Amino acid sequence: MLAHALHDVLQQLGNAASAAHRPVPRLLAVSKTQAATAIAELAAAGQLAFGENYVQEAAGKQRALAESGSPRLPALEWHLIGHLQSNKAKDAATLFDWVQTVDRLSLVATLARHRPAARSPLNVLVQVNVDDEASKHGCRPEDVALLADAIAAEPRLRLRGLMVIPTPHADIEQRRPAFRRSRVLFDGLRHRHPQLDTLSMGMSDDCAIAVDEGATMVRVGTALFGARAAKT
Ligand SMILES: *Cc1c(COP(=O)(O)O)cnc(C)c1O
Numbered sequence: 001m002l003a004h005a006l007h008d009v010l011q012q013l014g015n016a017a018s019a020a021h022r023p024v025p026r027l028l029a030v031s032k033t034q035a036a037t038a039i040a041e042l043a044a045a046g047q048l049a050f051g052e053n054y055v056q057e058a059a060g061k062q063r064a065l066a067e068s069g070s071p072r073l074p075a076l077e078w079h080l081i082g083h084l085q086s087n088k089a090k091d092a093a094t095l096f097d098w099v100q101t102v103d104r105l106s107l108v109a110t111l112a113r114h115r116p117a118a119r120s121p122l123n124v125l126v127q128v129n130v131d132d133e134a135s136k137h138g139c140r141p142e143d144v145a146l147l148a149d150a151i152a153a154e155p156r157l158r159l160r161g162l163m164v165i166p167t168p169h170a171d172i173e174q175r176r177p178a179f180r181r182s183r184v185l186f187d188g189l190r191h192r193h194p195q196l197d198t199l200s201m202g203m204s205d206d207c208a209i210a211v212d213e214g215a216t217m218v219r220v221g222t223a224l225f226g227a228r229a230a231k232t
Contacts, residue, residue: 002038003045005224013218016211025211028079028200030221032057033228036064040073042224048074051100051219053082055091062095081163081200081219083137090114098123100163100200103139105150112154121158124151125200128185130178131167138164141185145192152193161198161216162186172206179206179213186214 010027017024030051031039039050039061052058058078065073079098089107092099093114102108102124115122126147129138139147144162151159162185166178179201186199202210204223211218222228 002041002224005226006042006045006047009220009223012208013211016208020212022211022214023216025202025207025215026198026217028081028217028219029224030081030203030219031061031225032082032221034221034225036061036068038225039076040065040068040070043074043076044072047224049077049079051079051081051221053080055080055084055088055095059091059095086110093122094119096122098125098160100125101127101137102147102151103127103129103137105147108147108150108154108157112156115156117156121156123160124157125161125163125198126151126159127163127165128182130164130182130185134167135165141181144185144189148189148193159193159196161196161200162189163200166201172209175206176209176213179210179215183214 013027014024028049028051029042029047032053078096079100080092080096081100084092084101084107086106089110093111094116099122111122126144127138128141128144129135148159151157164182166175169175182201190196198216199214200217200219201215202218204220207218207220
């Protein structure tokens with residue numbers, strides 16, 4: 001069941017990418033509110049990267065998957081895509097492989113300090129508020145360079161790029177300008193940091209437009225797992 005949905009989503013991404021003459025983006029499966037068993041099912045179908053919004057929720061699922069004792073479960077890659085509170089940064093640095101929501105300087109040192117020495121550096125995206133409107137989260141576009149420089153200077157962190165959540169206009173085409181601005185910002189930042197490879201933007205209903213505008217990673221929940229019981 002989930003394997004079919006995965007196949008469909010990958011096909012849509014492939015179609016959108018080839019229509020735009022762009023590389024096929026990475027798919028992040030957004031598993032918030034979904035059970036660990038659903039994650040295991042998608043993993044068995046080959047999807048290994050999962051996004052969670054809350055540190056504690058991710059911890060619970062990681063524990064459940066470890067205790068399920070399924071020996072063939074492949075190593076999963078965990079991304080934090082929800083707002084990161086300062087008092088959760090220590091846990092985030094150990095539980096996740098990527099933190100996509102770094103939007104202020106104060107998080108940088110904490111994440112770096114608590115990244116375990118035995119692990120590879122924590123992959124980090126700067127979350128940018130490209131619409132500059134309702135959302136309280138994400139740094140201002142003019143502050144991206146400063147934040148990116150601070151992350152890049154930390155050996156225990158690995159700056160990978162930008163993440164954006166544009167204002168969810170009901171008319172999907174109205175989201176396009178924000179995606180386009182994000183790509184311009186990303187390309188500009190790559191002059192300073194040529195190693196950057198990730199622009200995370202686009203969700204279930206607008207990922208084709210995001211790919212058209214140059215997303216390298218899309219974050220998809222509903223189109224994979226079905227509608228969530230409660231909005232988070
Ligand atoms: C929930 C969520 C998604 C996925 O949204 P869908 O519409 O279910 O695909 C993507 N990114 C973030 C930051 C989210 O919170």
